[in-house]
Amino acid sequence: MSVTISIQDLVKKYGETTVIPELSVEIQKGEFFTLLGPSGCGKTTLLRMIAGFNSIEGGTINFNDKVINNVEPGKRNIGMVFQNYAIFPHLTVKGNIAFGLQNRKISKPEIAEKVDEILKVVQIEQYKDRMPKNLSGGQQQRVALARAIVIRPDVLLMDEPLSNLDAKLRIDMRNAIKEIQREVGITTVYVTHDQEEAMAVSDRIAVMKSGVIQHLGTPQEIYQRPANVFVATFIGRTNIIEGTLQHEHGQYSLQMGQGYQEPIANIQVPKSEMKSTLPVQISVRPEEFNIRQDQQGMKATIVHSVFLGQHTHYFVDLASGQRVEITQESQTAELLSPGQTVYLTVKPDKINVYDIKGELNYTGRVQL
Template sequence: MSFIDIRNLKKSFGPTTVVHDFSMAIEKGEFISFLGPSGCGKTTILRMIAGFETASGGEIRLAGADVTHLPPARRNVGMVFQAYALFPNMTVAENIAFGLKVAQKPQAEIKARVEEMLALIKLPQLADRYPYQMSGGQQQRVALARALAVRPQVLLLDEPLSALDAKIRVSLREDIRNLQRELGITTVFVTHDQEEALSISDRIVVMNEGRADQMGRPFEIYNYPQTRFVASFVGTLNLLKATVVDPSAGRLEIEGQGVIAEHGAEAHARGATCTVALRPEAVTIGEPGPGRNALSGLIEEVAFLGAIVRVRVRVGTAAISLDLFNDPTSPPPERGTAVTIAFDRDDLLVLKD
């Protein structure tokens, strides 16, 4: 049995349904990220797991127990909020100890646990400081320690890094992942930042309008998006219209030029129009090798981005971007140059509309 089992979960606010029949099984020790734009339902699901929102339907089971209608205090979950939510009149040590005091733990146990948590977040020297005397990154570490101090079964993180600057975000997300691995705690993380989700998750749930468009490992979500929404939301992508010529053989036409897709064309009728996706890093300039697709076009734009040179090629009415590594010994191609671009059949993804 899964450690967290969510079955047909629903949430409505009046006549508006914000979560539609959501189901998922989460294993013990997994790091799961809910990824999606604002209003997609990801935070609502997190809050229903925590007990801060009441489910309109469905079931949530934690370690085999039905917690769907239990109050937050009886679920043994730890929650870290976007806005830290530290008590301003308490020191760092007092904030971390708060949940333990509420649980009426012995003073010696509280003291030992606070010291353990301060060491874990590498802030033992700040025990007597108040939140206003600390940086945002330090405050978020304290919020994390407070959530972990009570030894929760599950750690829930609601966009905990969104208020921080870019460098601190990268550092803190690595710390969170390392802590999670060290403790082996089952973790659910909500974010709208695709890089965060891709870099630290065991699995990602891409949410769209209250539904899970796709669940999978970061490798699968990025390389094999199943819907147009996932393809466009996760990473940079070329989305192109194609005509199905031979579904069984995967033969398509893009701007009148023939290509082959290894998978997905069989789901469409002959002559149908479908959407195909192509990652910029999958495309190269030059004649194709055996078994590769090729399209002819004109270089429309060249953008120097440091380590990467992004080139846009006009193929009929379509524009295809590709990424080249910066090579100081080989200048990038000139605008207006006629080129052939090539890519593997596996890299041409036929999407479900």
């Protein structure tokens, strides 16, 4: 059980419209791999191509060394979990889970053994004789997951499996899914538009836009050093500020308006673009600002604040009129008041600097 999925130059077209243009990626054996992106980016289309539900207009999909382009869906040995659960309302929990095994002509004693085993893995053995209508949404999703993995598939495909659950249950279930996936060790391809969910469960994430992978990496890599402005703004929250990157005597510094200049190391500008002054876009996440009172940095005015326990979110207006969001650890002192003047500096080792088009990250890897 579990395979490496190799996708080479994959193309998907609907008529004259190309929705996935020559996509290549390799998903490792046993990996929890997430396709993340906004609606219409091609993530579900790619998942359905792996499943065999969508045609392929170019390229190949391999399970290990076997090309599966023309293999029927039912012969690909995949398990699938959908957002609407798709469990049979007329069968009990154990009846639903046993269904795929029965289709494989397995003996009744072996079916009973496998069903009991998977019921324990997904922690719903106490509900084995219940009908689906008597289960909560989370319990139904566990049934769907159990049914998908009890057949020992080579690949588990999951399409927005938590979107129908309420916020707290989504958190509980995403933790359960990750734990179960680790226990069974199955190669998993997971589709979601929820970036927090993707960050929580994934070994690696492919952030997609218009059928193209914009950034492929671990959750930490994608959050800390997003490849472009699209990824930076899609993963987490960030503020995009225009400025200039200055290069003098082998040293770089950022000019961010109002005379605020910040030395910055770890910058890698291609030689073809090297100039003494470059216009850039600077991505500063809310937690990457420092609030100061000593008139050092960018002058700003507090608009309002949101107290959230450990952290307080401030929304401030820069002198340019741009509004930015700042996150600071809550202190015992009183909150800063609307209308109060503060000064902002950035944490230069944390921020990301992009070319003016927002397509190329000039910032090197995070120094751990």
